Amino acid sequence: MKQPRAMTIAGSDSGAGAGIQADLKTFAALDVYGTSAITAITVQNTLGVRDVLEMPTTLVTEQIDAIMEDIGTDSAKTGMLASSPLIEAVAASVRKWNLRLVIDPVMRAKGGDPLLQDEAVSTLRSVLLPLAEVVTPNLPEAETLIGKRITSLEEMREAARIIHDQGPRHVVVKGGHALGDPIDIYFDGSHFSEFRAERIDTPHTHGTGCTFSAAIAAFLARGSSVYDAVYAAKQYITEALRHAPGIGHGHGPVNHFWLHAPALPAVLSTAVSQIGE
Numbered sequence: 001m002k003q004p005r006a007m008t009i010a011g012s013d014s015g016a017g018a019g020i021q022a023d024l025k026t027f028a029a030l031d032v033y034g035t036s037a038i039t040a041i042t043v044q045n046t047l048g049v050r051d052v053l054e055m056p057t058t059l060v061t062e063q064i065d066a067i068m069e070d071i072g073t074d075s076a077k078t079g080m081l082a083s084s085p086l087i088e089a090v091a092a093s094v095r096k097w098n099l100r101l102v103i104d105p106v107m108r109a110k111g112g113d114p115l116l117q118d119e120a121v122s123t124l125r126s127v128l129l130p131l132a133e134v135v136t137p138n139l140p141e142a143e144t145l146i147g148k149r150i151t152s153l154e155e156m157r158e159a160a161r162i163i164h165d166q167g168p169r170h171v172v173v174k175g176g177h178a179l180g181d182p183i184d185i186y187f188d189g190s191h192f193s194e195f196r197a198e199r200i201d202t203p204h205t206h207g208t209g210c211t212f213s214a215a216i217a218a219f220l221a222r223g224s225s226v227y228d229a230v231y232a233a234k235q236y237i238t239e240a241l242r243h244a245p246g247i248g249h250g251h252g253p254v255n256h257f258w259l260h261a262p263a264l265p266a267v268l269s270t271a272v273s274q275i276g277e
């Protein structure tokens with residue numbers, strides 16, 4: 001049987017809680033073959049971002065071409081895109097390969113460090129958003145995209161409608177940054193839905209947006225409708241937060257593999273103990 005395939009076009013996080021690393025773990029956990037085109041390398045841990053190196057645009061284009069000319073993909077997602085030239089290059093590849101795209105419009109890391117140049121927001125809005133099957137802004141990102149504050153569920157719905165007018169076919173305005181139980185607003189251009197979950201009381205929320213959007217891409221690759229993919233991704237991120245391993249001294253990662261048995265199966269435990277002898 002052919003394994004579903006998903007591609008992430010995003011930045012590397014050396015702490016491996018967000019970015020490319022979170023996306024590939026999410027794909028693997030959901031039994032999807034993951035490929036990656038790296039847009040930038042961040043020097044990062046759970047405490048913050050220390051440095052960023054952007055890749056040359058040609059290298060990003062070439063990574064996507066190399067994947068598509070051989071392996072192909074059933075869906076793709078974007079994360080950190082850093083700058084206008086990188087967004088333009090990614091948009092050209094999305095058009096060239098007709099990628100089914102989930103956009104996580106990453107602007108800042110959890111601690112506030114910038115991951116997208118301010119001047120690149122308008123390129124993101126005008127060049128990339130129209131190519132999206134789904135876009136998943138958090139509250140500050142949605143505020144930036146629409147240019148006004150969001151203080152209620154009604155304003156989240158209004159934001160989803162305005163962002164939908166910018167071109168994506170489905171919008172999920174995430175409520176993780178609001179108080180109380182997180183409610184994500186979904187809009188498909190005619191109907192609104194609310195995806196509700198209990199708030200997990202944890203500081204370990206690094207990479208929740210990356211993980212959520214990667215899970216949507218994974219479920220799309222597996223053949224789900226967009227609505228079902230968002231619904232399943234919401235369950236996946238809630239449990240991943242609940243089972244966070246408590247790694248690092250700041251905002252630690254979630255547990256991408258919460259749905260897998262914690263103990264090694266017998267055949268592997270035997271192999272591991274033999275290696276140890």
Ligand SMILES: Nc1ncnc2c1ncn2[C@@H]1O[C@H](COP(=O)(O)OP(=O)(O)OP(=O)(O)O)[C@@H](O)[C@H]1O
Binds near residue numbers: 018139177184197
């Ligand atoms: N403490 C929490 N408990 C339960 N669900 C949460 C919590 N925090 C976020 N979520 C959910 O996780 C998903 C990601 O939302 P969030 O708003 O945190 O993304 P984000 O800010 O883009 O993440 P990041 O920038 O760290 O990658 C959403 O479905 C949101 O409702």
Ligand SMILES: Cc1ncc(CO)c(N)n1
Binds near residue numbers: 011012042044106209
């Ligand atoms: C590389 C990277 N992408 C995305 C995020 C957002 O969580 C992050 N912290 N780092």
